[in-house]
Amino acid sequence: MGLTLKEIAKELNLSPAAVSKALKDYPDISNLTKKRVKEYAEKSDYKPNTQAAYLRTKKTQLIGLVIPNADNYFFLKVLKGMLQEANKNQYHLIICSSNELQDLEKKIVAKLLHQKVDGILISLTNNTINFDHLNKILNSKTSLIMFDRTSRLINCSKVVLDDEKMGFTATKHLIDKGCKKIGNLRGALIPQNSIDRFSGYKSALKENNLEFDPNLVTTSKKGTVEEGYQLTRKLFEKRLELDGLICFTDSLAIGAVKFCKENGMDIPSKIRISGFGDIESATLVTPTITSINQEAFEMGVKSMKLFLKEQQDLKQKIDISIKTIILKTNLIQRESTA
Numbered sequence: 001m002g003l004t005l006k007e008i009a010k011e012l013n014l015s016p017a018a019v020s021k022a023l024k025d026y027p028d029i030s031n032l033t034k035k036r037v038k039e040y041a042e043k044s045d046y047k048p049n050t051q052a053a054y055l056r057t058k059k060t061q062l063i064g065l066v067i068p069n070a071d072n073y074f075f076l077k078v079l080k081g082m083l084q085e086a087n088k089n090q091y092h093l094i095i096c097s098s099n100e101l102q103d104l105e106k107k108i109v110a111k112l113l114h115q116k117v118d119g120i121l122i123s124l125t126n127n128t129i130n131f132d133h134l135n136k137i138l139n140s141k142t143s144l145i146m147f148d149r150t151s152r153l154i155n156c157s158k159v160v161l162d163d164e165k166m167g168f169t170a171t172k173h174l175i176d177k178g179c180k181k182i183g184n185l186r187g188a189l190i191p192q193n194s195i196d197r198f199s200g201y202k203s204a205l206k207e208n209n210l211e212f213d214p215n216l217v218t219t220s221k222k223g224t225v226e227e228g229y230q231l232t233r234k235l236f237e238k239r240l241e242l243d244g245l246i247c248f249t250d251s252l253a254i255g256a257v258k259f260c261k262e263n264g265m266d267i268p269s270k271i272r273i274s275g276f277g278d279i280e281s282a283t284l285v286t287p288t289i290t291s292i293n294q295e296a297f298e299m300g301v302k303s304m305k306l307f308l309k310e311q312q313d314l315k316q317k318i319d320i321s322i323k324t325i326i327l328k329t330n331l332i333q334r335e336s337t338a
Helices: 005-012 016-023 031-043 050-057 073-088 102-114 132-139 163-176 192-207 225-237 250-262 296-315
Strands: 062-067 092-097 119-122 143-147 157-161 182-186 217-219 244-247 272-277 290-293 324-327 330-332
Touching: 005 016, 005 031, 016 031, 062 073, 062 102, 073 092, 073 296, 092 102, 102 119, 102 132, 119 296, 132 143, 143 296, 157 163, 157 192, 157 296, 163 182, 163 192, 163 244, 163 272, 163 290, 163 330, 182 192, 182 225, 217 225, 225 244, 225 250, 244 250, 250 272, 296 324
Parallel strands: 062 092, 062 119, 119 143, 143 157, 157 324, 182 217, 182 244, 244 272, 272 290
Antiparallel strands: 290 330
């Protein structure tokens, strides 16, 4: 049988409550006491009794994270922000990828609820149109925080980008550079962030007296470099004489740049291209790609802080307040639109 809190307390001449608080970094315990307790616990290979802790508090210190794509640069940065805050507060993340499959997303949520996680942080797939599994989270009194890809139909706290403003800003930038015929490799049709970004594109055209032409728009399903190449090729096969192109991701923009260069179209004198995400690869290609910076790391931090606030409110038996945090973004001009 492993070492217990009572045994550590007796050895250090402290109360079991003080030892427990020291291990959890409570502010009312001195740093010196925390140091003594943690050093002794580590030296003695102390392992918390998680089963006993759950029976006492009904908390597992586990959080389920569901992202649509595990190899997406944006979501990896979100994850880093979440891990930073989770580690600070002695929570553990169970990281799951839905692989853009609604059925898998539902199964993951069911499994996380079965594991009695304290909360679920989720960004929806491109195909999620049924929200029964999200309502099950709320009905189970488990914290639900949505981020990036969210639904307005679910009443929970969310962390999002101002996607409509992003779409408007990127389009207006190309218009200000003299572009008159601006194509759009838009995101999938269902997610709210894709809808809002496309709305911003259309609003910028309208405000600047440019006619919206659906022939200039094609829909991305994967957001990859290869897809960007192929979608750009399809647009130019229509002989539309584009002089500007908005891409839903920087990866799509890299594919678009590749196609244009291979086909003798000088960037930016013949066509200007802009992406979203400000990923590192956007600065490594020639020409470097203008992009909208998305605060992915900050999104992770803010999402986790919303969860922690909900947990604090539940502990103090305070009504949970639903919040939506909208993160600021900014356009970074590079060679592709200079």
